[in-house]
Amino acid sequence: GSKLIKMVYKAGGGSETVDTSEEEQKSWSATDKEVEDLAVMAVKIEKHYGRPMDIEWARDGDDGKLYIVQARPETVASQKKVGVIEDYKMLEKGSNVLATGRAVGKRIGSGKVNILKSIDEMGDFQEGQVLVAD
Numbered sequence: 001g002s003k004l005i006k007m008v009y010k011a012g013g014g015s016e017t018v019d020t021s022e023e024e025q026k027s028w029s030a031t032d033k034e035v036e037d038l039a040v041m042a043v044k045i046e047k048h049y050g051r052p053m054d055i056e057w058a059r060d061g062d063d064g065k066l067y068i069v070q071a072r073p074e075t076v077a078s079q080k081k082v083g084v085i086e087d088y089k090m091l092e093k094g095s096n097v098l099a100t101g102r103a104v105g106k107r108i109g110s111g112k113v114n115i116l117k118s119i120d121e122m123g124d125f126q127e128g129q130v131l132v133a134d
Contacts, residue, residue, distance in 0.1 A: 003029070009061050029059075034066055044072050099132050 003025045005017045032039070038057055045068070046053050052074040057066050088108045098113065112127040116122060125131060 030066065038066060041068055049073070100131070104131075 054074040058072040111130045115132045
């Protein structure tokens with residue numbers, strides 16, 4: 001990723017996102033040794049569950065160590081056809097931009113927009129809607 005922001009502890013408790021410096025943006029997020037350690041942990045997790053896993057990790061703000069924070073069955077990359085590259089492009093683009101941000105996937109979709117301002121609103125999300133979240 002671009003590493004434009006990072007999450008840090010807030011002075012009264014909790015956390016917040018702040019801009020990263022140019023130096024932080026250009027530096028590696030993990031050392032070669034840390035990447036090797038994460039790979040070893042990932043292999044153990046996938047061996048335990050017997051399937052490809054989507055594994056998330058984070059660096060602790062206190063001790064600086066890397067921790068696995070979530071592992072769930074991988075559902076996208078493992079279903080891709082081997083040797084097939086899918087590339088989607090808009091043939092025409094409208095001039096009225098309604099929202100900008102980061103896409104979760106690489107496909108093109110359409111539908112009624114549902115803007116969620118909190119995870120508590122997720123129950124309002126309906127099939128066929130386009131999710132916009134902050």
